Amino acid sequence: MNNLIINAGKDTLNISCDSVTGIIDMRGISYPQDAADFFNPVFDWLENYINNVAADITLNLHIDYLNTSSTKCLFDFIDRLEDYYKQGNTVQVNWYHEAHDDDIKETGLEFQEDLELPFVVLAYSKS
Amino acid sequence: MNDDIDPTMKKVFKHEFLALNNYQLIGKDLNVSEDELRQHYQHLLESYRLLLQNATKITAIGDINQKKLFEAFEELERQKAILYQSSILDYLTQVYNRSHIMQLFDDAFAQTKRYQNIFSCILLDIDDFKAINDTHGHLAGDLVIKETARQISGQIRETDAFGRYGGEEFLIVLPNTNAEEARQVAEKIRITVAETTIGEQNLRVTISLGISDSLIDKPKTQDEMLHKVDLALYKAKETGKNRTVTYTPFD
Structure with missing residues (x-):
């Protein structure tokens, strides 16, 4: 199965999905005209991975800005991961925020709330 | 109500619209037993609870991001004012250049x-x-x-x-x-x-x-x-x- 790489646009995230390691990386800002359209290939990749590879998944999120539609799409994505986790698979979500960025940290904590899959909020320092 | 909604939003909420349509169909089906109806009702309640949970989270995140955006905008205005000042002032005397x-x-x-x-x-x-x-x-x-x-x-x-x-x-x-x-x-x-x-x-x-x-x-x-x-x-x-x-x- 193929890897998926989406390069960041002016208003879209940089996304890379690795079929061998099961690592999904999302970084940047997201406020596309059509969020559902943008995230569709990522959902397709995930379904494909779940059905054909069915191994561990790590989702790394380095988000700077999400508009509301993108937030909804990311929720759905994580919900899908949660279902996969509840079926007995290993899933880890890492939400990264710059040490001083309380807004992004809070956003991560909002995502984390009520989720049953492993979801950690991690600070990093800009070097 | 479905027809008034922006097609882009309809895609973003496609699972929710699908659920709504399904439950509407079940409601019209005369062959569904009372037990089945009760079960569907429980499912509907659960989806509604999830939807509400997500809606509150999305709203909270939306507010955080709006705040972030406005703060960035304010900072930009501040920088613009500083830049304008330095573009019209003489560095040594701080009077107009x-x-x-x-x-x-x-x-x-x-x-x-x-x-x-x-x-x-x-x-x-x-x-x-x-x-x-x-x-x-x-x-x-x-x-x-x-x-x-x-x-x-x-x-x-x-x-x-x-x-x-x-x-x-x-x-x-x-x-x-x-x-x-x-x-x-x-x-x-x-x-x-x-x-x-x-x-x-x-x-x-x-x-x-x-x-x-x-x-x-x-x-x-x-x-x-x-x-x-x-x-x-x-x-x-x-x-x-x-x-x-x-x-x-x-x-």
């Missing part, structure tokens, strides 16, 4: 022409500045320029504009002021500067000032008017410095 005082001079000239009123300008220069630099060094020279600018700023009126025109030369634009009124301002400045001691070395400087207004000789262009103030300043220097000279056409 040459390009900005010339802009204000051009504006005053254009307005005077349009509304047929009057304005004056004063061009002034620190006397024997080269000697200060040569004797006391450039740092002392800079201090003299800075302090002189400060003294001038304290003497001009609120509506006057004042900027550094060149090395030790300054230009003052005085709207709605004729040459005689400008002369009173100029003399106040001249006397104040002459009476001020500067720095630990107690340096003293004098200034020479040239004046003209927009009616004397009716200058047609900005350059023409500037040339007249320049001539007046030259005459002040020639006739002994530390004095104010108003341009007269017959010199």
